[in-house]
Amino acid sequence: MPFSAANHGRLRRFVQRVRTRVQNHSNRSHIWKTQMKNNRICCIICSDKSGENVVLSQPCKACMSYWCQSCLSEHCEFATRSITDMPPKCCIALDPRIVLQFLPETNHDRYKRLFLEYRTEAKDRVYCPNSNCTTFISPYEIRKQQISSGECLESKTAVPLNQLQSEVVHRRQDSAMANQDLPIIQCPSCKTEICIRCKKNSHEGACRLEDDPVVAQIRKFGYKRCPRCGYGTRRMWGCSHMQCVCGAHWCWNCERNYNVCDALGGCDNDDDGDDDDSNLEDPEEGTEIADGEAKTDPEETGHNLEGINNPESTTQNLDRGSHAYWERQGLNFGDEPSSMESEETWGCPHDFDQPMEKAGDDLGKQLCWDCWTTIDEQYLKCWMCNLVRCKDCQKLL
Template sequence: MSVPFNMDAVMSSTTTAPVPVTPATIPTSPPTAGPKMDLTVRMPPKSPPRSCIICTEPSEDLVRPCRSCSSDYCGDCLVEMFAAATEDPSRMPPRCCNLLQIHTAALDVGLEDDYRAKFEEWITLNKTYCPSPLCSAFIPERLLPLEEPKGATISLTSILTQLVTSVSESPAARFFRGELPITELPGYTEVVLHPMDLGMIQSKVQALSYSSTTDLTKDMLLIVKNARLYNGPEHPIAKAADQMLEKYVSELSKKIDKLVLLASRTSPGDHVICPKCHIAICVKCKQIEHSINPCDTSVQDHELAMLEQFRYKRCPLCKHAVKKMFGCPFMQCVCGAHWCYYCQRSIDECDGVCDEQAAMEDMEEEEEEDEEEGYGDDDEDGLEQLAEMRRNLLASEAMARVNKAAAPAPPATTVPSAPDTTPLPPTQRPNTRIVDLDAGGARRWAGADEDFGDEPDEHKYQLWSCPHTFITFTAPDDGYDHGDLDRMECNKCYTHVDTHPTKASASDIGVKLSMQRLEVCAAKLSKAWGGAGVPLDHEPGSGEACVKATVAMECKWCRLLVCWPCQEKLRALKVED
């Protein structure tokens, strides 16, 4: 039997154990006050004012000329950088992380022109200078004549074809063109054993049966001989054969004269006019133009022999002679070029592939120095003697310059005495042997007192040896001043270039170009392709072609800025290399 459960009865029952209650905590001391909350509204700290990275002076008119970082430059420091690069080749080009463009600085016209001239001279690898000692002006590469397209190849077949054609067109050849069946004449084959006419000669020319003009002349004489045998020497046909032979001799003489003139004459593409002193310069040997005379390279050959003898190397950028005294082959020339001393390539292109060549050259140099100076590893007498000779020579040269500057000018009435032509005794004759004052090797120069400067510093992509990967120039849209983009120009031909048209169509921009601008674009496009036409779907003077020609192309490594035709030219040179 179940009993209903009564919760109220259970809760009210006295036998139920009381529920324990936790007593309230009674504080023994007054409560301490908690930390006060700072309700002050704090403003973010003000950023320091922008300042020039060079002079550290704050300014509102700052420019961010570098395309790879956010460094600020003031106008005065930028101008000083361009001016210093114009005066000092080691500071060329003005650079931050990369090349700084001329449109980022407010230069006056004179400084702009000087900078362009110095930059063009600096970046040119195969430099050309005026050979006149009173001039020595730099000849820009853009002034050198373009390589003319080669014409038709002059061959024996073409010469013989022109000869036979000229003779066949003469009235005297009407009986010998092969149009008349002379072999069917009565008794002709009995008198003439070897028939010949101009038609047969033309067939032999096309079949390349002639190896020289002598063979052709023999067949021409055979035609005259056959005409005389069959008709007699006084027959009109025989007389016509004689006239045809005279025509042949005349045409052959003209061809020979033209070939001689072609081989000996100086074409306009063989020389360039100096823009300063206006003398003609031979492009091949870079000496004063010498007409039909062959180039004389004896001076250059002697210089190269001297450099080879004393183990000097030429800087691949400025072509100055350099000799490594000791240390690693990482060279930093006064022109700013970083290159390997052994392979004479850019330090980026070397990559240590010339270790064997370096070891071999060092070994040969040490052996030659030991043989010439007569000392070994433990004998320093030769080294000390060579160093003493060098110091004495430098001191004597300095003293001679001082004496020359201090000496009074001789009176105008003084007549110089005749030189003494008496030969000196053998013991008093000057030593004409050329002494290499830089010899001695690393063991001499490593402990010498001369200061060779600091080790070459790290570098980024070099402008002169950069492989150049061009992309379209994009103007930054960050609210900062990046220079006057309307003054952008190509670093190769110095013509104006524009940013890439993004909103307006090429045809709309082309309509806005002036007629003079269109003509310049057409000329640039034609020159870039050697006059062979423009590889575009539009005519050279159309708006789209000109917009493409003036759009700025930028190397993403060294930041070289060029126009589209110059980019195509550099790309063609890269493929040829």
């Protein structure tokens, strides 16, 4: 995602502010670090104190609080239940190396798959269309298949230097793949062939991008989808800062990660203005029905029931009404969005500085967050979200 020099500077300043707040929070964390029980540091969750049978660790880089192995393992396992619980976090997301260390080995593949799914925005996600499979296929897997299938493959041949004046690069392009109109991949689980443009089963000819009638109706009613998980959302009233049930913070106006939107100066239309349906009349109060036996005969009720056989004519927007109307109702639509001191990898445009020379730290060697291989040499790190990527994946993606 290209950014101008001005926007690039705004993003850097914004990330620096976030990291300063996190550092200040870390400086205040002595209250947690010195939480004692019988003169011993104890787990922040269960208060078990350190000793011969209790080993404490500090998984969070922001607050440096102490966790016992049991609580940390349970926390990591809980987060791998579904995509909405990802990633395991304290103040910020935990380093994948820590999560894998405290997860049972049987859950490693599930965590890696869910973490890649969490990092991929909803509009870019590809799932197997086979209803018996529905496996998520990561951008890394898609790109790897495209290259190995022959769309664009470069390979260098090692030959004695005395036989060459310059390096020879062989370019191979499979004719069968090159002649296809659509990029086709295989589901790594069930081998179903998938068109990644329409995200359906492979087919001949152009994609038929028919609009789902349900999606069209939802859009007409003023709903939007969370850009991270795709969950349907309706802004009843308030500002454009949204927090989804999956934990993602996003802007209602531009539908981007709210950190990115805020870093770029925010949206021009960032107010409590009404949505497209605000000019409609506010919902009428319910009709009072007299006590007594219910009338089920159409002739007795006097109501026209023609619309029953026509679903479109009976579809109503139960959330219809202006922002002012819903604000007057005094209903509880949930808490205000929480603070955003965590650095989220989803929706991040990813900008990498020069390759990092050191391939390890106090947690050991780095892991690539795309291919999950251990990095022995140089690696790249996004200065905005801390994503770690090996040089091979950077070339691939």
